[in-house]
Amino acid sequence: MYSKYLQVSERPFRRSKLILDEYEIVDMLGKGSYGLTYLVKDRRGHPYVLKQLRKYKQYDESGRLSFQREAEIMKRLNNDAFPSCYRQFEYLNKCFILMEFKKGLTFEQLIFDKKCKFSEKETFTHLIHILKIVNEIHQQDIVHRDLRIPNILFNDGHYYIIDFGLAKFLKDNREDEHNDGNIAKRLFREVAFKSDFYALGHFVLFLLYSSYTPVSRKNKTWEEELSISTEGKSILRKMLQLSKPYETIEPLISDVQDCLQNLVD
Numbered sequence: 001m002y003s004k005y006l007q008v009s010e011r012p013f014r015r016s017k018l019i020l021d022e023y024e025i026v027d028m029l030g031k032g033s034y035g036l037t038y039l040v041k042d043r044r045g046h047p048y049v050l051k052q053l054r055k056y057k058q059y060d061e062s063g064r065l066s067f068q069r070e071a072e073i074m075k076r077l078n079n080d081a082f083p084s085c086y087r088q089f090e091y092l093n094k095c096f097i098l099m100e101f102k103k104g105l106t107f108e109q110l111i112f113d114k115k116c117k118f119s120e121k122e123t124f125t126h127l128i129h130i131l132k133i134v135n136e137i138h139q140q141d142i143v144h145r146d147l148r149i150p151n152i153l154f155n156d157g158h159y160y161i162i163d164f165g166l167a168k169f170l171k172d173n174r175e176d177e178h179n180d181g182n183i184a185k186r187l188f189r190e191v192a193f194k195s196d197f198y199a200l201g202h203f204v205l206f207l208l209y210s211s212y213t214p215v216s217r218k219n220k221t222w223e224e225e226l227s228i229s230t231e232g233k234s235i236l237r238k239m240l241q242l243s244k245p246y247e248t249i250e251p252l253i254s255d256v257q258d259c260l261q262n263l264v265d
């Protein structure tokens with residue numbers, strides 16, 4: 001009850017507010033269930049992203065641990081494709097992570113705001129680039145667990161993956177966590193590489209549907225609606241765990257590369 005009160009009563013910082021006498025709030029970027037995300041700038045005007053753990057999560061050990069883990073994972077992933085974690089601090093009894101601002105548009109913005117349309121070839125080309133950076137994450141035995149269109153940015157040929165709030169080390173796999181009977185949640189959140197492929201399967205569907213025009217009002221499956229290659233369909237079925245799933249990234253990368261060779265522009 002009290003945590004519900006804290007959740008609804010918590011007000012985000014206003015624009016222009018100075019944090020630690022150093023970082024000025026420029027804009028609010030996101031309001032998730034466990035964090036508030038701001039765009040801030042320092043005194044020289046350099047932009048950063050500042051993530052604040054929500055108050056009601058701060059009193060919960062698992063909330064504090066996840067926030068700590070998010071920072072630890074960002075520090076571990078030393079690659080330009082992921083935001084660097086610069087600083088963790090407390091201010092007014094709230095926990096913060098200061099990270100690198102990655103310039104770009106999310107695939108959600110590209111599809112829904114910019115109305116970009118992606119062909120099958122373009123979709124799998126984006127996928128192969130993204131898989132190469134997901135490989136960097138998996139090589140550290142980390143599963144991202146939230147590879148959705150708002151968490152993948154694109155800018156001038158560069159791809160960035162953000163939001164490690166749900167990421168976990170493989171060793172942190174706990175049976176009870178994804179055993180609550182909700183199958184969709186389990187497929188997205190399982191602490192196994194295949195849950196990242198499952199999420200990317202949905203990412204691929206979002207891109208493919210951007211260039212789809214409905215021809216009837218009947219409810220159909222993506223396999224009936226989308227006209228894509230047999231290879232593309234087979235990859236997607238495995239990603240979505242409708243047929244024997246990919247357990248590691250290498251065979252998936254290899255299948256996407258083969259598929260791309262046969263697709264025309």
Ligand SMILES: Nc1ncnc2c1ncn2[C@@H]1O[C@H](COP(=O)(O)OP(=O)(O)OP(=O)(O)O)[C@@H](O)[C@H]1O
Pocket residue numbers: 029030031032033035036037049083099100101102103106150151162163164165
């Ligand atoms: N490092 C970053 N560089 C650039 N933009 C970022 C960065 N981190 C977050 N953002 C932007 O802020 C938005 C919200 O951030 P984030 O996903 O971390 O928080 P969230 O509140 O948990 O959001 P969600 O509910 O979408 O997961 C992102 O969709 C993205 O547009």
